[in-house]
Amino acid sequence: MITQTDLITKNYIGGQWHELNEKGRSVYSPSNINEKIGDIHYSTPEQITAAVSAAREGFKTWKQKTGVERAACLYKMADNLEKAKETVANLASREMGKPISEMIGEVMRGVNLLRYYAAEGVRPDGQLVPASDQHVLQYSKRVPLGVVALITPWNFPVAIPIWKIAPALICGNSIVWKPADNAVFTAGLLMEVFEDAGLPAGVLNLVIARGRSIGDILLEEGDIDAVSFTGSTSTGMQIASACAKRNIKYQTEMGGKNAAIVLKDADLEKAIPMILSGAFRSAGQKCTATSRIIVEKDIYSDFINQLRAAVSNLTVKDALQADAYLGPVASKSQFDTISEYVALARNEGEIIAEGNVEQSNQGYYIRPIVVGKVDASHRLFTEEIFGPVAAVVEVENFEEAVRLCNQSEYGLSASIFTNDMEKAMRFLEEAEIGMVRVNQETAGVEYQAPFGGMKSSSSHTREQGQAALDFYSQVKTCAIKYSF
Numbered sequence: 431m432i433t434q435t436d437l438i439t440k441n442y443i444g445g446q447w448h449e450l451n452e453k454g455r456s457v458y459s460p461s462n463i464n465e466k467i468g469d470i471h472y473s474t475p476e477q478i479t480a481a482v483s484a485a486r487e488g489f490k491t492w493k494q495k496t497g498v499e500r501a502a503c504l505y506k507m508a509d510n511l512e513k514a515k516e517t518v519a520n521l522a523s524r525e526m527g528k529p530i531s532e533m534i535g536e537v538m539r540g541v542n543l544l545r546y547y548a549a550e551g552v553r554p555d556g557q558l559v560p561a562s563d564q565h566v567l568q569y570s571k572r573v574p575l576g577v578v579a580l581i582t583p584w585n586f587p588v589a590i591p592i593w594k595i596a597p598a599l600i601c602g603n604s605i606v607w608k609p610a611d612n613a614v615f616t617a618g619l620l621m622e623v624f625e626d627a628g629l630p631a632g633v634l635n636l637v638i639a640r641g642r643s644i645g646d647i648l649l650e651e652g653d654i655d656a657v658s659f660t661g662s663t664s665t666g667m668q669i670a671s672a673c674a675k676r677n678i679k680y681q682t683e684m685g686g687k688n689a690a691i692v693l694k695d696a697d698l699e700k701a702i703p704m705i706l707s708g709a710f711r712s713a714g715q716k717c718t719a720t721s722r723i724i725v726e727k728d729i730y731s732d733f734i735n736q737l738r739a740a741v742s743n744l745t746v747k748d749a750l751q752a753d754a755y756l757g758p759v760a761s762k763s764q765f766d767t768i769s770e771y772v773a774l775a776r777n778e779g780e781i782i783a784e785g786n787v788e789q790s791n792q793g794y795y796i797r798p799i800v801v802g803k804v805d806a807s808h809r810l811f812t813e814e815i816f817g818p819v820a821a822v823v824e825v826e827n828f829e830e831a832v833r834l835c836n837q838s839e840y841g842l843s844a845s846i847f848t849n850d851m852e853k854a855m856r857f858l859e860e861a862e863i864g865m866v867r868v869n870q871e872t873a874g875v876e877y878q879a880p881f882g883g884m885k886s887s888s889s890h891t892r893e894q895g896q897a898a899l900d901f902y903s904q905v906k907t908c909a910i911k912y913s914f
């Protein structure tokens with residue numbers, strides 16, 4: 431039975447909702463492909479340009495506001511979101527398949543991010559710099575960039591947009607936000623939640639558009655001052671090149687192939703649940719998901735036996751079930767891509783551990799698997815899969831483990847499980863990785879800490895924490911000679 435709803439995507443531009451002219455496709459829930467979520471309509475080139483003009487107008491007002499005034503809007507956005515947390519989490523969970531309990535946690539992360547950056551409205555935003563001459567007051571201060579374009583993926587449909595929107599706003603920028611197709615309805619709902627937060631018209635604009643047209647219109651020609659992108663490495667590299675050509679500021683946060691190293695002295699009872707959480711929560715669709723498990727040979731068979739038992743207790747369920755640990759993957763295209771990797775694992779490796787699926791509806795359900803008997807140059811060990819598939823290899827010792835961890839084009843996150851302080855510290859020093867963790871899963875870096883990767887995982891800036899303020903502002907150095 432198809433449950434019809436009347437959700438249709440619209441743009442939010444200049445403080446008003448606008449219907450879209452180009453009809454796209456209908457979206458169905460990945461937990462139940464007979465449940466319709468809504469219809470995507472896309473922007474025309476003129477509608478994208480209108481969003482940029484509205485943001486340019488909005489910037490004129492917003493940049494004049496004090497930090498305290500901006501903060502008041504962010505606190506209201508946070509309060510509104512907290513009140514709507516169940517509704518937002520429910521829609522996001524239906525739209526892209528993240529388990530409801532995790533989705534509620536993600537919405538609360540959004541609330542915390544908004545409050546964290548609101549508080550920046552009353553913090554120092556510059557430095558007093560000594561001058562060589564007498565009677566000179568010299569200081570530096572942050573000033574906004576202008577109109578920033580935010581391009582977001584679907585896998586954190588609430589937290590990633592907010593960890594860009596909140597610092598961009600508190601620094602005084604206006605925004606054109608383009609969410610991913612698999613998260614457009616959640617994006618529309620977030621805008622509704624933020625509508626009465628007191629932001630002047632044109633400060634926060636939402637455009638629903640195909641990635642291609644955003645690339646061609648917004649990035650090539652749009653009157654924008656900066657771009658913050660999170661998504662795949664291939665798209666990110668195109669965006670970086672378009673921005674570099676125009677000399678506008680950009681940041682790209684991209685893919686990962688994250689390793690968890692398990693040394694012979696690790697506490698397996700504690701390590702295995704964290705490795706599974708890193709590998710399989712959100713059905714492995716986190717940029718920081720554990721996708722390579724590197725195990726020291728002395729404990730390899732113990733580790734595999736305990737891992738097998740733990741994975742056999744994992745069950746993929748409808749994302750809306752309160753006890754769902756893993757939900758379906760987000761879309762048909764995710765399902766098709768991951769299924770190819772699963773087939774590769776069955777044909778060229780050995781399935782070492784496998785979970786279950788329990789569902790009464792038809793959806794994009796994939797059993798979590800751990801694959802072994804592939805060497806470190808195999809595609810399963812080198813390519814980002816972005817699904818519930820992890821590959822395990824056995825190594826001689828710590829040195830080989832770190833070498834394999836670093837043997838990747840990516841450098842986003844990695845963990846080591848050990849009680850050996852010296853090896854833990856050496857790993858933190860030697861890993862060519864942006865987020866390194868000891869006795870913790872590869873995912874789950876907190877919102878107040880810098881977030882980002884090395885090598886092909888990032889354009890080498892950072893999001894979240896204080897680092898985001900550096901991206902969304904530029905520094906002006908001022909000097910006043912007040913007496914001659």
Ligand code: NAD
Pocket residue numbers: 581582583584585586608609610611640641642644645646649660661662663665666668669683684685686716717718814816842882883887
């Ligand atoms: P994607 O690259 O397909 O899309 C990301 C966004 O870019 C979407 O909004 C998409 O519509 C847009 N886009 C596509 N082509 C474009 C173009 N030519 N010009 C401008 N915009 C364009 O990525 P995805 O499938 O949505 O997300 C999954 C990827 O995101 C994975 O690789 C994952 O590792 C990565 N990711 C990285 C981080 C991080 O912080 N490093 C966080 C989450 C996800």
